Amino acid sequence: MNEMEPYRSQPRDEIIERIECYIIENDLIAGDQLPSERKLCELWDCNRMTFRSAVNHLIAEGVLYSAPSKGNFVSQKKLERYLQDLTSFSDFVMLQGRTMKNKIVSQCIIAASQKIADRLQINEGDKVFELVRLRIVDDEPVSIEWSHLPYERFNGIERYDFKRLSLYSVLEMKYLVAFEGGKEEISVTYADQQEAVLLEIAEGNPLFFLQGVTWDEEKIPVEYIKSVSRSDKINFAGVLVR
CATH class of the missing domain: 3.40.1410.10 (Chorismate lyase-like)
Structure with missing residues (x-):
């Protein structure tokens, strides 16, 4: 009988968790801006496609919102x-x-x-x-x-x-x-x-x-x-x- 393989989280899921932790650890509130995409990708050693996928997920969940040409911001709590x-x-x-x-x-x-x-x-x-x-x-x-x-x-x-x-x-x-x-x-x-x-x-x-x-x-x-x-x-x- 084969043992079930442990679940392996996807790179996007890890970045989602990192962003959520960053918001909590830095006491960010509604309207506060996240650091730039480039800076966070360098900090967490991830590619931009993975980072953008994580951000889009958090936007859909109402955690973040994006302002064109400005960046990503913390949304009002649901x-x-x-x-x-x-x-x-x-x-x-x-x-x-x-x-x-x-x-x-x-x-x-x-x-x-x-x-x-x-x-x-x-x-x-x-x-x-x-x-x-x-x-x-x-x-x-x-x-x-x-x-x-x-x-x-x-x-x-x-x-x-x-x-x-x-x-x-x-x-x-x-x-x-x-x-x-x-x-x-x-x-x-x-x-x-x-x-x-x-x-x-x-x-x-x-x-x-x-x-x-x-x-x-x-x-x-x-x-x-x-x-x-x-x-x-x-x-x-x-x-x-x-």
């Missing part, structure tokens, strides 16, 4: 959202010391599709308030979010200014909703043309796709939500317990 937290997007952004704005893509009353009806436990064709927002963090588009709420329960909700107001705050303060929990599913999708334009990325770029339902203390569904988020700007994490 937002980190814990899937267990039932907090509004605006709250979790502000808790991380970042600034957020909403751009209303659309808001209207629609007839519930079968999928929306099943998620909200209403009848197909019932009125649903649909709110589509572009989430902008530190002046960069990060996420597109579709919220669906049963209109019979939240009659008149369309009159609120959700460019300025948090949806959850309105639900809690104006409609006296007491959120109890929810369930979310996360997967990967790829940006279509409209999403690419709104998020200022290339069509086909990978995105996190999240969908789920939140419910109140009586286990009645309140919101069916979908979102797509830039994988270079946000991480989703979970807490493991035993």
Whole structure:
């Protein structure tokens, strides 16, 4: 029986690790510039093709960004959202010391599709308030979010200014909703043309796709939500317990 050969890291992986270590060891923060490509290639005795491959990987991961004719810079740390937290997007952004704005893509009353009806436990064709927002963090588009709420329960909700107001705050303060929990599913999708334009990325770029339902203390569904988020700007994490 042949023994499995040990995994051998590729030269690119070693340079990726060296760059990440350099950032940590030199206390570089967002906006700080890395030394030149030539200097780091000489320091680490690597060829430029390998170095550029490592940099491109870290740019795709949101660790670095490149400015033409200037060099490579440390990116703002990704937002980190814990899937267990039932907090509004605006709250979790502000808790991380970042600034957020909403751009209303659309808001209207629609007839519930079968999928929306099943998620909200209403009848197909019932009125649903649909709110589509572009989430902008530190002046960069990060996420597109579709919220669906049963209109019979939240009659008149369309009159609120959700460019300025948090949806959850309105639900809690104006409609006296007491959120109890929810369930979310996360997967990967790829940006279509409209999403690419709104998020200022290339069509086909990978995105996190999240969908789920939140419910109140009586286990009645309140919101069916979908979102797509830039994988270079946000991480989703979970807490493991035993």
